[in-house]
Amino acid sequence: MDKVLASAAEAVARIPDGATIMMGGFGLCGIPENLILALHDRGTRNLTIISNNAGVDDFGIGILLQTRQVRKMISTYVGENQEFERQCLSGELELELVPQGTFAERIRAGGAGIGGFFTPTGYGTIVAEGKETRVIDGRHYVLEAPLMADFAFVKAYRGDRLGNLVYRRTARNFNPMMATAATVTIAEVEELVEPGAIDPNTVVTPGIFVRYILQGPGYEKRIERRTVRPARGGGWRAQPWWHE
Secondary structure, eight states, X not given: OOOBOSOHHHHHTTOOTTOEEEEXXXXXXXXXXXXXXXXXXXXXXXXXXXXSBOOBTTBTTHHHHHTTOEEEEEESBOTTOHHHHHHHHHTSSEEEEOOHHHXXXXXXXHXXXXXXXXXXXXXXXXXXXXXXXEEETTEEEEEEOOOOEEEEEEEEEEEETXXXXXXXXXXXXXXXXXXXXXXXXXXXXXXXXXTTSSOGGGOSBOGGGOSEEEEOSOOOOOOSOEEEEEOTTSSEEEEESSOO
């Protein structure tokens, strides 16, 4: 089955207002840049976005926040986006903050069909409010529910026409588990190859989880934050805060 779409615009054309969408990546690394931009251009609204980060003000999920297309965010780290902060503090944007490890496991549980799991993370804090707690072997735990979505936007380094995906370095964070936890998974890739061109031993996301795939026309791959350190021989060298 050939799952290739011609463009990101075609991929998002049938996504309705009010949809819940998982968006992969870690910081600005491995984010589905083209799918986010296409969703922005289409103007789809009242979205619930499940993503580790909220992008920055003018890139990634940040562009959806600028145009008020997002109703709710379920995230772990949102500290790089001033517009996000403004909307959240003003009550314009609903936010569910989740500890990062719990966030990852909730998504994995959603993809694996697990109805919930107990974790010690968050016990005794606001994270545990309204949730079942239990003592197991003398330790306190909180029951967490799985996370699932209508759609998942994932970004991979290489994919074939059947949807088999290979990720590169940090981009592997969250993308593979999100691919399993949505009704419809749409993957964008830097390199689109024919079936058989990818060594089966290197496939991370099997094509059975991917409904559609497209080749992105270009990637900015922005660095979220730059720091510097002394270079050998004097002077300063720019270093990415995180990189692929």
